[in-house]
Amino acid sequence: MIELYYWPTPNGHKITLFLEETGLSYQIKPVNIGRGDQFKPEFLAFSPNNKMPAIIDRAPADGGAAVSVFESGAILQYLAEKTGQFLPQAPRERTEVMEWLFWQMASFGPMLGQNHHFSRYAPEKIPYAIERYVNESRRLYGVLDKRLDGRTFVGGDNYSIADMAIYPWVVSHEAQSIDLDQFPNVKAWFQAIGDRDATRRAYARAEEVGDKPDLTSDAEARKLLFGVSK
Known part of the structure; x- marks a missing residue:
């Protein structure tokens, strides 16, 4: 049994995408990040960030004591290695998948996260910041579109943890001021993943966590997440 400490954000969805694809038994443990659950000592004991x-x-593969893992990319790699799925064994193919997983973790997610923040949640609209992160988002979508030219998935012919890491961040493309018609390879890839049964099941599980704070109007939630009180 996998205990998944989760909230329905792009990073949370990455893990339910994997778990629904593989059929691993798991239980969702909601972490309401708008109410401060992420700061509880019992959570910090295994997720120190x-x-x-x-x-x-x-039930780890070695049969030993329970294993805890934090950081969504590390979780995807751990689960892929545990199951032998969605991460190639051949060194060259594996390296490509890991490159794009790290690209998402280091560039695509953080830059789109800043886009979301300054465009949607910041108490003051700062034109320079919005323009800077929207432009960087467009650049990164261009990088992804080029990578997908002639490929079904980021790693080639086979769906992988790299795709699972990237897809949830594309779900909010309209809020990022991104028109997928300008990135036809990304659009086709996005539609193909969205049509997977496991993707539908993963997103349906978001409804299990209950009330979600509205970050555009909930000052206390913004303070907890962003350190701002306005």
Whole structure:
């Protein structure tokens, strides 16, 4: 049994995408980041950066004590290695998948996250910041579009943890001021992943966590997440 400490954000969705694809048994443990659950000592004990998702694997492959993992990219790699799925074994193919997983973790996610913040949640609209992160988002979508030219998935012919890491961030493309018609390879890839049964199941599980704070109007939630009180 996998305990998944989760909230329905792009990083949270990455893990439910994997778990629904593989059929691993898991239980969602909601971490309401708008109410401060990520700062509780019992959560910090295995997720010291006070971020979700995190997992506890009660049945690790080595048969030993439970294993906890934080950081969404590390969780995807751990689960892929545990199951032998969605991460190639051949060194060259594996390296390509890991490159694009790290690209998402280091560039695509953080830059789109700043786009979301300054465009949607910041108490003051700062034109320079909005323009800077929207432009960087467009550049990164261009990088992804070029990579997908002639490929079904980021790693080639096979769906992988790199695709699972990237897809949830594209879901909010309209809020990022991104028109997918300008990135036809990304658009085709996005539609293909969205049509997967496991993708539908993963996103349906978001409804299980209950009330979600509205970050555009909930000052206390913004303070907890962004350190701002306006």
